[in-house]
Amino acid sequence: MPLWGIDLGGTKIEGVILESANDTKVISRLRIDTEADQGYEHILDRIVLLVQKLSAESGLTPTTLGIGTPGTLDPITQTLKNSNTTCMNGKPFKKDLEAKLGFPIALANDANCFALAEARLGAAKRVMPDAEVVFGVIMGTGVGGGLVVHGKVINGRQGNGGEWGHIFLDESGGPCYCGQTGCVETVIAGPSLQRYYESISGKKATLKEIVKSYEAGNDPYAQATIKRLLEMFGKGISVIINIIDPDIIVMGGGVSNIDLLYTEGIAEASKHIFNTKLDTIFLKAELGDSAGVFGAAMLVG
């Protein structure tokens, strides 16, 4: 049976139809603008329009679909929360969209879709197809995470399953938009690293420039910023390893392109592991921008 997936972003909505759960050949794939500035109802209409376009292109009619969203559907209140497309927060998004589409949908936040796609189609599948537990982390402008067990996303009672970005890491991260202090995101997200660099050097630099300076070895502030990243990444991810002990951790997002994470970052993590050695397999994500929409389709497959 074909699988339909929608990846709802703040600026674009992408939709895909895959042949089946076992054959992920793409039947149709389309993108349209979200036009989020026109409000919540308009976003719902845009999703319906995209489904109609996919239907017209493929000649297929969906009976369900999976959708990845910024933010999480609270399982108890059935309303969306923590979305950076703020007009969606507090809205019964799943119920409203089902009413417009006329069929049931499955919904998960975008980090969970990323983890699911990398587990079932991407890096984890390539390296260990029978992995029981895969943890996906996105380290970019924010930090997110998703937990996949036996090929299924663990959403959790509050919808916060795998939300690695907002567990406590270090006071030095300062206040977080989420209301807590020292969240993982405030310490190791790209903007947090740039902020730290500026705070000690008095200079602005992009993450790329900081990494370049670190590699050139001529900027003590870049050294300090990257050394702190590796230490903090090790501390933060060790918590995940000690609690759920995943077979594989797949990492995506701009910060995950820093190669040192896969050597010195892992060495830092091993200092905090409740074991004599660290066997967890760390992999770079392989599906790129496609992970969101493929993972959404996998929610119903």
Ligand SMILES: [Zn+2]
């Ligand atoms: Zn936070």
